[in-house]
Amino acid sequence: MTLFEDFTDAPETRWDYVADGVMGGVSEGQAEFVTDGDGTAVRLTGLVSTENNGGFIQVRRRFEGGFPVAAKGLILSVKGNGEPYFVFLRTKGQKRVFHSYRFEFETTSDWEEVRMDFADFYPSHEEMPLNFAPEDVTGIGIVAYGRAFEADVMVRRVEVY
Numbered sequence: 001m002t003l004f005e006d007f008t009d010a011p012e013t014r015w016d017y018v019a020d021g022v023m024g025g026v027s028e029g030q031a032e033f034v035t036d037g038d039g040t041a042v043r044l045t046g047l048v049s050t051e052n053n054g055g056f057i058q059v060r061r062r063f064e065g066g067f068p069v070a071a072k073g074l075i076l077s078v079k080g081n082g083e084p085y086f087v088f089l090r091t092k093g094q095k096r097v098f099h100s101y102r103f104e105f106e107t108t109s110d111w112e113e114v115r116m117d118f119a120d121f122y123p124s125h126e127e128m129p130l131n132f133a134p135e136d137v138t139g140i141g142i143v144a145y146g147r148a149f150e151a152d153v154m155v156r157r158v159e160v161y
Helices: none
Strands: 002-005 015-019 028-036 039-048 056-062 073-080 085-091 101-105 112-117 137-145 149-160
Touching: 015 028, 015 039, 028 056, 028 149, 039 056, 039 137, 056 085, 073 085, 101 112, 137 149
Parallel strands: none
Antiparallel strands: 002 149, 015 056, 028 039, 039 149, 056 137, 073 112, 073 149, 085 101, 085 137
């Protein structure tokens, strides 16, 4: 395993908060970097609304160089309010800003490790290829998505395996 992110050393310079307001939606939230237990985490909170064609809040990181060619997936250390959340991956050559490969995961009030095989990510739209190459990944998002609910999720580590 290789550490990709542990939210230390100025994570606010690497991660951005985005909501559906960029597309006319009305969801509201925030991303903040907090100390929880023995480490730093990103905490995404807010109200997701599907009104006005909305339905997401996210914290994302864009990067160059992709994941290692031999990478098989991600492991996230997560904790939340019992709601399901998503990881969205962006890759080179995607034609639209809302295209991504997605993986849904559950949360509990305890820190847990969630293993996400790249083979289990699915494309957001049918015109996209079914699979992607790890070295083509250009962004990762932790996303509260798809339905009206109160979001509260923390991630304190992202590893590549």
